[in-house]
Amino acid sequence: MSYYDLDAILTDAEKVPCKFELDVPDLGYLDNNPSQALKAQTPVSLSLWLAELLALSSRTQSSNPEDSAPFLTLEMPKALSNEVVSALKADPRAVALRDQTHNMYGLATRMLDLFEEPELCAVLRRTFVTRAAETALHARKAGATDDVVRGEGFLSGLEEWERSLFRRAHDGNKACKEWMEGVKK
């Protein structure tokens, strides 16, 4: 992953729900209450890069992993909540992933690094593969026929990984079509 990868930067900025394990002074404005300290266990959303750091680092100096405690605990973001996952289980093609978040799979891989969720991993893999076949079909048909309306709903629901996949599939088809039209010359 490149340092200048815009998708990675945007994924870093995704908001993740989390709860602080201790009272934090001067952070009350995160809970719309600027005059007081942020109480422990108040649900707030932080950017993934910050939440990840705070959740992985220990607030005590001791090197013993037993009594080390993180600053906050993370929860699954809404895009990977149970409702979305069960909808994906039912029919991967019917869910507009882009409405959940623009970097659905990017966020999911980051969360899977943090949580051990074999089931979520399997559901996402099935979703990706099933939607990829559909994406390739649209990539092949794009521009060839006039029924734009049919694919529009699905295509506008593609998130960033799937968009780049669409572009690659379409580029291949386009190069092949161009050659085929140029054969006669």
Next chain:
Amino acid sequence: MALPLPQGLMPTEVAFLCEMEMLFTPPSDTVTPDHDAAITCMRNRKLRPACQPNLQGDTPALKPPHRAQMPLWLALLLKKQRRANIVPPAWLHPASLAEIIHHETNIDPQAFSPPPPPPTRAEGRTGRARPFQENIRSTREAPKPGDDPRLAPPFLPSCTADAPAGYLPYHWLELAEALLAHAADDVPQQAEVRALLRDLQEVRAAKMRGSTQSLEGGGGVVVLRGVGAMELAESRGFVLGVVDGVRKLGASAEATRRDEEANGGGGGRYGGGRGEFEDSDEEMEF
């Protein structure tokens, strides 16, 4: 910065390589090896000898009643000058194409139709369909011991234009398109052949899209046996994209599995962040 070219060969490059396929050509005019036609086209195609030293060679002498074997590019050039006709390969016959489509749709709807059967050993050793190669070796340099050309698929004669009826060679789409574009009058029942080729292309493109479905379960491997060069060039970006995406999605699970294997199933080596996370994971279940 990297070149903005996609991975692998472009369709146009594949079509260029396909022009070295050997075809039978009954000439209608005498063309000697040092005849102007051959020389001009070699000159026009300076690139070819330069980039691929084993693709160059002498052209055979053409005497009207005898058919000669020559590469596609030369055959097309002579065809345009009306000095030769082209014998379309056996697999391009409508009956053969219909048989292949039947195999693709009814007999084995999952896999691609098989590539041409492996040749006999002697064929693979000598490269029967490569008189160019033979010429070079006999005239310019004595063959070194242990240097006899041992060809492997898809470069075996039977995998190229010589493929028997009912099997698609490696360069099937490019060769068929080139013949239909430039030597349509030599292809029998060309309208039917065109329609069958379109059908075949669509059937196989749908299979190519479906081939990635087997990655769903985890241990799936995409079988691409019998896929032609042009189809590969067309779908390479897509298939690689899917495989890469599945790899990224499974990366963390794979890392955990490897860690467990390395530790013999125990999680004792985890310190710091990893251990904490497993704790916080448990807390969240309350």
